[in-house]
Amino acid sequence: MTDTTTALEPLVARLAETASGLRVETGPGSTGLYAYDASNYRVPPRAVVFPRSADDVVAVLRACRETGIPVTARGGGTSMAGNAVGPGVVLDFSRYMNRILDIDPVTLTARVEAGVILDALRSATALHGLTFGPDPSSHSRCTIGGMIGNDACGNRSVRHGRTSGHIEALEIVTADGVRAVADRTGLRAADPEDRDAVQRVAGLEADLRRLIDANLALLRTELGRIPRQVSGYQLHHLLPEHGFDMARALVGTEGSCAVVTAATVRLVATAQASTLLTLGYDDVVDAAEDVPEILRWNPTAVEGMDEAIVATMRARRGPDSVTGLPEGRAWLYVELDGDDQDAVDARATELLGVLKARGRMTGGRVVHSPAERRSLWRVREDGAGLAARLVDGGESWPGWEDAAVAPEDLAAYLRDFRKLLTAHSLTGVLYGHFGAGCVHVRIDFDLATDAGRTATRRFLSEAAALVVEHGGTLSGEHGDGRARGELLEVMYSHRMIQAFAAFKEIFDPEGLLNPGVIVAPARLDADLALHTPSDVLPVESLFSFPHDEDGFAGAVRRCVGVGRCRSDAGGVMCPSYRATGEENDSTRGRARLLQEMVRGGTVQDGWRSTEVRDALDLCLSCKACSSDCPVGVDMATYKAEFLHQHYKGRVRPRSHYSLGWLPLTSKLVGYAARPVNALLRGPVGKLLARLGGVTTKRNIPAFASRHALRRALRTARTGEPAKTLLFVDSFTRAFRPEVAGAASRVLADAGIPCTAEDDLCCGLTWVSTGQLSRARRIMARTVARLDNGDDRPIVVAEPSCAAALKRDVPELLGTDAARRVAARVHTLTGALTDLAAPGWAPPELPDNVVLQTHCHEYATFKGRHPRDLLGRLGVRKVDEAEGCCGLAGNFGFEEQHYDTSMAVADLALKPRLDDMDPRTAAVVVADGFSCATQIDHLAGDRGIRALHLAELLDPAADRPGQPGENS
Structure with missing residues (x-):
C-alpha cells in the first residue's frame, strides 16, 4: 500500500480537480478529533472529508484508490469497538449528508441519507404515527449510516430486532467509485444508462453468487443461530431461501465492503399505549433468571442494569435524578404496549404478580408517571458513560461490552462470566438488553501498562471462548471492529473466516475500505488510546481536579466519546455544537484535542497549541457538560486552566482585560456612574468597546452608583436576628442592586433573614478568562473573610457567582477553609427550597x-x-x-x-x-x-x-x- 504521508498531497490535489468545493481538512485540529470514536482505540487519519453528495463520495473513493489511501466511513462517531477510526481518509457523513429525502406513510418506508440522526428521522415520521424500530441508547446522535454499519439494535430490540430487519435498499459506492443499489433481490447499478457501471456491478453479483453457492452448508450451520449474532458478515441473507437479500447482507459490514450513502428503511407504527415496570433484584443473575418468563408476555423492552450505574447517576445529577426504582442492587425495565392503556396496565399488574410469585424479585412497581419514565430511561441510556467513570472515581473500559447469548442461556452465561471476572481480579459494570440476551459491560482493564494490556488480551481470549461455549456471539450489536475482529477465529471455523475474506475481496480487492476490521483484523491491543503516565505532558495545574487521580491529564481523559454532547435536544450541553454542528465545537471534540495535547500526539505544541485554543474559543463556559455529560467532563474548568497556561507570560486578548477585570473597574465606575453611563451611551462608548474587544452590537449595561446598593439594602432591613448571610456579588452590586434589596426582603419573609456582605468577589470573571493566579488571590481574601467561625448559610443571588463559590473556589484553593465556605453556599432558589420556614408562602404569583x-x-x-x-x-x-x-x-x-x-x-x-x-x-x-x-x-x-x-x-x-x- 502506498505510504499515506507522501500520497496525501496528490490526493488533495486530485479532489480539488474532481470535486470542487469539497471540504477537506488535513490539519491537527481536525485529524486529532477524528482519531477517536467511543472505543479504546486511537488511529489518527491523514485527512477528514465532509461530503455533501454521493458524487463527492465517488470522487473521494476514486482518488483514494489512485493514491492507495484507505477510507473509513463515519457517522456520529459513537462506535464502541473501533469501527469508525482509520489511518487514511475519514468520511464524516453527519455534517452535511443528513437529509430525509422521502417519507411514504402508505408503503411505510423512508429514504434517508447516511448521516441522518435517528432522532431526526423519528421526529419526522412521528407526524404520521410511525417510527424506526431499532433504538440504540445513542439515538440522539447516532446516524442511520452508523446503525447500518454495525447492525444496531437498541432498547426495544425484543420487539423490533436489528437494523438489518428494517432495511429495504442501500445506495452504495464501491471501493473503485461505482454507484450501486443493494436491495432485497440483489445488486444493480444506480444508473442503468452507465454501461461500465452496469457491467461492473453485474460482475460483482456474479462473483458473490458463486461464493454463496460454494458455501451453502457452511452458511446455514454457522450463521444466524441466535437473534443477536452480529459478529462477522451476515452472508446467510444471500442464501437461496432468503432471496439473495443483498441489502441485509451488507448491513453490519462496518464500511469494510462498500460505503453507504443513503438507505430506504421500513417504518413501524407507534404504539397507542405503553407502560413500564421496574423490577428489583439482589443481583443481575437473579434478574436474568426471570427473563424467559417475561418474554412470554410479548414485551417491547427488557433492559437490565446494576447498582453502580444508578449510584453514579445520583452522585452526578442529584439524589432526585433517579426515582421510581424498587429496592434492590440490580433492576429490570420491562415495557409493555398495546392499543388500550387500561388493558396494558392490567397486563403489567398481572405480570408483576406472576414475577412476585416466582420469588426472585426484591420489589417491583408499575411506573405510571411519564416524567418518571423519562427519568428512568435516561439512566439506562446513559449507561455506557455512567459506567465509564463511577462515583468512586474508578475508570472502566469497553472491549468486551457486547457479547450475546440466547435469552434462555443468559443467567448461566452471566454466572460463569462473573466467575471469569473474579478469576482475573477484574470488576465489571453490567447493563444491557437482557431480553435479547445481549450484555454490555465495562471493565476496569489496565490499558496503560504493558502488563495490564497483556492481562487484558488473556481475559478477552478466555471471554470469547466462554461466550462461544454458551452458544453465543462476540458481538450483539456494536460490531467486531478492532476490539473483536482478532477473536472471530474463536467463534467461527477456518472455512468461515475464509468466506468472510473472499466476500470482502470481491467488493474491495485492494483492502482500502476500513482496513483492520473484521477481515485481516488488527491486533486487539494495537492502537490503544490510553497513554501511559510517563507519556503525558508535564502539568502543574492551578486547579486541583480533586476527582481525577492524574490531575488535568486524568480530567480530560474522562471523555470516552459516547457523544451525548452532540445531541440537538434534551439537557443543556453543548450550546456551541448545537449552534454550529461542528465536531470541534462539541465537548467531545475539545476533550479529544486536549487528550492529544496531553499525549503530544497530533497536537505537539503543548499549552501553546493554537489548535486547542481555537477549539476552545467557542466554548461558552456554561458548565452544562459537567452535569449533562455522563462522565462529568467539565470543559469550562479545562478551558480556564488552558487559557491560564497558554497566556502565561504573554499578552492576552483585549477582552480578558476589559471584561475579566470588570469587578474592579465597576467598583471604580460606581464613584461616577452617571457621567460614565452618559459617556458610554455615545460615540466614546463604541470606541472604548472596540478598544476593549467588546462588540458594539450590544448596549453596555448601565452601572449603578455606589450609593444605590446602600439604599437598596437599607430599605430591606427587618431588625430580626440574621439566620443567613447574603453575599452581594459584583454583578448585583454593579448593575442591579435592587435585586439585593429584593433578596433580603424575600429571605426575611421566608423566615431566614440575612445580613449582607457587599465588599467581596468570587473571582468568576478572572476564572472564565483564565487569569487564575489573580483569581486565587481574590478567592483567598474572600474565604478568609467568610471562614471566620460564622456557619450561617451563604445565599448568593447571582447563580454564576454562587457556582464559583461552590465549586471553583475549593478546586482552585484546595484548602479546608475553602471547602467549608463552599459547603455553606446556596442560590436563592436553594435557600428557599431548603431553609424557608415551614408553611411559608409568597404573595400572589402569576399563573x-x-x-x-x-x-x-x-x-x-x-x-x-x-x-x-x-x-x-x-x-x-x-x-x-x-x-x-x-x-x-x-x-x-x-x-x-x-x-x-x-x-x-x-x-x-x-x-x-x-x-x-x-x-x-x-x-x-x-x-x-x-x-x-x-x-x-x-x-x-x-x-x-x-x-x-x-x-x-x-x-x-x-x-x-x-x-x-x-x-
Whole structure:
C-alpha cells in the first residue's frame, strides 16, 4: 500500500480537480478529533472529508484508490469497538449528508441519507404515527449510516430486532467509485444508462453468487443461530431461501465492503399505549433468571442494569435524578404496549404478580408517571458513560461490552462470566438488553501498562471462548471492529473466516475500505488510546481536579466519546455544537484535542497549541457538560486552566482585560456612574468597546452608583436576628442592586433573614478568562473573610457567582477553609427550597412564567432548580427555555463571539420571547445577570424585561401578575 504521508498531497490535489468545493481538512485540529470514536482505540487519519453528495463520495473513493489511501466511513462517531477510526481518509457523513429525502406513510418506508440522526428521522415520521424500530441508547446522535454499519439494535430490540430487519435498499459506492443499489433481490447499478457501471456491478453479483453457492452448508450451520449474532458478515441473507437479500447482507459490514450513502428503511407504527415496570433484584443473575418468563408476555423492552450505574447517576445529577426504582442492587425495565392503556396496565399488574410469585424479585412497581419514565430511561441510556467513570472515581473500559447469548442461556452465561471476572481480579459494570440476551459491560482493564494490556488480551481470549461455549456471539450489536475482529477465529471455523475474506475481496480487492476490521483484523491491543503516565505532558495545574487521580491529564481523559454532547435536544450541553454542528465545537471534540495535547500526539505544541485554543474559543463556559455529560467532563474548568497556561507570560486578548477585570473597574465606575453611563451611551462608548474587544452590537449595561446598593439594602432591613448571610456579588452590586434589596426582603419573609456582605468577589470573571493566579488571590481574601467561625448559610443571588463559590473556589484553593465556605453556599432558589420556614408562602404569583435557568445553576446546584420551586409555590405553568441564553458572561460581549451568542439564543430562548405578547404575556424570570441582559437585548424593545426570582417574590413589590406589568 502506498505510504499515506507522501500520497496525501496528490490526493488533495486530485479532489480539488474532481470535486470542487469539497471540504477537506488535513490539519491537527481536525485529524486529532477524528482519531477517536467511543472505543479504546486511537488511529489518527491523514485527512477528514465532509461530503455533501454521493458524487463527492465517488470522487473521494476514486482518488483514494489512485493514491492507495484507505477510507473509513463515519457517522456520529459513537462506535464502541473501533469501527469508525482509520489511518487514511475519514468520511464524516453527519455534517452535511443528513437529509430525509422521502417519507411514504402508505408503503411505510423512508429514504434517508447516511448521516441522518435517528432522532431526526423519528421526529419526522412521528407526524404520521410511525417510527424506526431499532433504538440504540445513542439515538440522539447516532446516524442511520452508523446503525447500518454495525447492525444496531437498541432498547426495544425484543420487539423490533436489528437494523438489518428494517432495511429495504442501500445506495452504495464501491471501493473503485461505482454507484450501486443493494436491495432485497440483489445488486444493480444506480444508473442503468452507465454501461461500465452496469457491467461492473453485474460482475460483482456474479462473483458473490458463486461464493454463496460454494458455501451453502457452511452458511446455514454457522450463521444466524441466535437473534443477536452480529459478529462477522451476515452472508446467510444471500442464501437461496432468503432471496439473495443483498441489502441485509451488507448491513453490519462496518464500511469494510462498500460505503453507504443513503438507505430506504421500513417504518413501524407507534404504539397507542405503553407502560413500564421496574423490577428489583439482589443481583443481575437473579434478574436474568426471570427473563424467559417475561418474554412470554410479548414485551417491547427488557433492559437490565446494576447498582453502580444508578449510584453514579445520583452522585452526578442529584439524589432526585433517579426515582421510581424498587429496592434492590440490580433492576429490570420491562415495557409493555398495546392499543388500550387500561388493558396494558392490567397486563403489567398481572405480570408483576406472576414475577412476585416466582420469588426472585426484591420489589417491583408499575411506573405510571411519564416524567418518571423519562427519568428512568435516561439512566439506562446513559449507561455506557455512567459506567465509564463511577462515583468512586474508578475508570472502566469497553472491549468486551457486547457479547450475546440466547435469552434462555443468559443467567448461566452471566454466572460463569462473573466467575471469569473474579478469576482475573477484574470488576465489571453490567447493563444491557437482557431480553435479547445481549450484555454490555465495562471493565476496569489496565490499558496503560504493558502488563495490564497483556492481562487484558488473556481475559478477552478466555471471554470469547466462554461466550462461544454458551452458544453465543462476540458481538450483539456494536460490531467486531478492532476490539473483536482478532477473536472471530474463536467463534467461527477456518472455512468461515475464509468466506468472510473472499466476500470482502470481491467488493474491495485492494483492502482500502476500513482496513483492520473484521477481515485481516488488527491486533486487539494495537492502537490503544490510553497513554501511559510517563507519556503525558508535564502539568502543574492551578486547579486541583480533586476527582481525577492524574490531575488535568486524568480530567480530560474522562471523555470516552459516547457523544451525548452532540445531541440537538434534551439537557443543556453543548450550546456551541448545537449552534454550529461542528465536531470541534462539541465537548467531545475539545476533550479529544486536549487528550492529544496531553499525549503530544497530533497536537505537539503543548499549552501553546493554537489548535486547542481555537477549539476552545467557542466554548461558552456554561458548565452544562459537567452535569449533562455522563462522565462529568467539565470543559469550562479545562478551558480556564488552558487559557491560564497558554497566556502565561504573554499578552492576552483585549477582552480578558476589559471584561475579566470588570469587578474592579465597576467598583471604580460606581464613584461616577452617571457621567460614565452618559459617556458610554455615545460615540466614546463604541470606541472604548472596540478598544476593549467588546462588540458594539450590544448596549453596555448601565452601572449603578455606589450609593444605590446602600439604599437598596437599607430599605430591606427587618431588625430580626440574621439566620443567613447574603453575599452581594459584583454583578448585583454593579448593575442591579435592587435585586439585593429584593433578596433580603424575600429571605426575611421566608423566615431566614440575612445580613449582607457587599465588599467581596468570587473571582468568576478572572476564572472564565483564565487569569487564575489573580483569581486565587481574590478567592483567598474572600474565604478568609467568610471562614471566620460564622456557619450561617451563604445565599448568593447571582447563580454564576454562587457556582464559583461552590465549586471553583475549593478546586482552585484546595484548602479546608475553602471547602467549608463552599459547603455553606446556596442560590436563592436553594435557600428557599431548603431553609424557608415551614408553611411559608409568597404573595400572589402569576399563573404563567417563562423561565431562563442559568446554566451554572443547572449544572452545579442539582435538584434545586427554579422550575421546581415555582411549581411548588403555585405557578401553574412554567415554560422553561431549556438551554443556554447565549450570552454566558463575557462570551457574548466579546466582538468575535457575538454571532455565535445569537445563534445559541435562537435555539431556545429567542423562540420563547418571539411568541410573547408583552400586553398579555407571562412573566419572564431569569436570575442570571447574563440571561437577563440577553433577554433585554432580544426583546427589550418590545417592553419585555426579565425579573430576578427575588423581584418576583418580593413582598414589597407591585405584583407582576397583571398583563404588561413585567415590562
